[in-house]
Amino acid sequence: MVTQEFIGERSARAFGRDRRGNVAMMWGLMGAVLVGLIGITVDFTRAQALRNQMQNAVDGAALVAERSSNLTLAQRQAAAEAFFDAEMGDLATGATFTITHLDDGGHMASASMPMPLSLARVIKNQDWDIAVQAVAEANASPPIEVALVLDNTGSMSADMDGLRSAASDLVGDLLSIDGDTVRVALVPFVAQVNIGNEASHLAWMDQAGQAAYNGEILEDRSIAYRARTTSGTGNTGNNCQNISTLPFTGYPGSYRITWRRGDASLLGGLLGSSGGQANRCYAWTPSDGINYLTLFDLLPNDDWKGCVEARPEPYDVTDAAPNIGTPDTMFVPFFWLDTVDNGVTSSNSYITDSQGNITSATMSSRMSSGSGTANDDDGLQARMFNVFKYRNNSASIDASPPDTRGPNRGCPTPIVPLTTNENLLQTNVAAMRHWSGGGTNQAEGLAWGWRVLSPNAPFSEGAAYGPNVRKVIVLMSDGENTNVGSDPVLDSDYSAYNHLGVWTDLADGGLLGQLIGGIVRGILAPQYRRNISSSTSYVSYVNQREATLCTNIKNAGIEIYTVIFRETDQATETLMRNCASSDENFFRADNAQELSEAFDAIGSGIGQLRLTH
Secondary structure (H helix, E strand, C coil): CCCHHHHHHHHHHHHHHCCHHHHHHHHHHHHHHHHHHHHHHHHHHHHHHHHHHHHHHHHHHHHHHHHCCCCCHHHHHHHHHHHHHHHHHHHHHHCEEEEEECCCCCEEEEEEEEECCCHHHHCCCCCEEEEEEEEEEECCCCCEEEEEEEECEHHHCCCHHHHHHHHHHHHHHHHCCCHHHEEEEEEEECCCEECCCCHHHHHHECCCCCCCCCCHHHCCCEEEEEECCCCCCCCCCCCCCCCCCCCCCCCCCCCCCEEEECCCCHHHHHHCCCCCCCCEEEEECCCCCCCHHHHHHHCCCCCCCCEECCCCCCHHHCCCCCECCEHHHCECECCCCCCCCCCCCCCCCCCCHHHHCCCCCCEEECCCCCCCCCCCHHHHHHHHCCHHHHCCCCCCCECCCCCCECCCCCCCCCCEEEECCHHHHHHHHHHCCCECCCCECHHHHHHHHHHHHCCCCCCCCCCCCCCCCEEEEEEEECCCCECCCCCCCCCCCCCCCCCCHHHHCCCCCHHHHHHHHHHHHHHCCCCCCCCCCCHHHHHHHHHHHHHHHHHHHHHCCCEEEEEEECCCCHHHHHHHHHHCCCHHHEEEECCHHHHHHHHHHHHHHHHCEEECC
């Protein structure tokens, strides 16, 4: 029998040995610790993500401040803080941000903000403070000269706002690198480039009509005929050389019609007579000396705007200075011919064809009927190439972009030579717009990008080549090289490389004359463009000239950045990639945001901005 005393004594000892309550307490304490550890892990992950976001934001903000070194510190702070706020979004409201200009150069951006804890509060009830900083320093080697060569063709119509915005930012970034030691030039291009029409520029132009392509397409063209009689008109017997009643003197300049007797024989065709009837005298345009500047002078309501043709080989891919002693080094004014009235050819008809008629009761003009089909040589070609219709004529000009009409059709806004004047550059960037007609010619844009950087004439702002200056070209284009249009006489629209037809038919000249002329041009005068008979061969030719230009420019010590915009043609991408000075200098952009990012990266590359901390 167990006594009550014994039971009480045993119960007391058992209670002393029982650990069940301690285990519960320990598990309670351990649970709180585990929750806290999990909370720390979660909050640490959050903190790392926030820190990375803040670091990226201050990195960019420091670069913005360094690029804006020409502004006041307050303006730099505002610009950098705006960038930081945009990167941080709603989180920026709780952040403290500062910009400091360092005594030894560069800018330091600092930011801090509290991060409220979640489960980690179980361990420590205090917010974490996240702080980051970055130091940016410009490592450029001024002076720097940059030419922005930008596509303003019709295909850019929906993207000009994006281009203007990106170009404006790039201009601002470049001119802020280091005071007045950076200069920028602007070269808008389409199928040609506008070099400006200042009076001083005439010294660069072929004013005598001696360059290879100046008026060549209008020379030696049969435009009219009259019956050959034996008396009363001066063209007696078999002679058509003495016609004096309608010489067309003074239209234009001292140009005169050349009269030739028709000869439909094989020999006549070979020798270059009109190939017409033997009882007719045919009127031919002057065989030499036609000058586009003279034609502009004859039009009282239009002046040369400043666009030029590409120079003949090899000068089209060099920065050789124009020299009047070598006519092909001079520049030829861009002059888009008046097309025929009836719309069979392109839409650039601005002069009534009858202005070129030889008005006489005894004259039957080849182009007087006003009709003509694509195969009607007596209609279209005679009217197209009649130089005399430009005589003292008031043309129907439309200078309102983008689809203009007149000899300056498709001529874009002019070049801005190297300058430190940001207001001038920004005004001209804002004035850029797309222009219709002609196609795209990256090669000619690139050539003029080189020439504005060159110390040689025509532009003289560029410093001498050498280690004391850094020269850079930024080429941006949205398409492959093209020459558009299907003009039945000229084969295409006009461009810096003229009409496609100019390569295959510089003048009537007879079959033998054309054959001999082709051989002479191909062997003795390689500056004449040849083997161009289609749009495909045109693209191949211009691509080849552009590739040669890229090599020549880089050999001159000039760095090239290229940006291909939206274009998916692989050959064009390869061309522009190979043109760039390195793979890092080539960018492709498929929308306005990516274009802005590409220009931003180029600005950083040219300025050689770097984060030092």
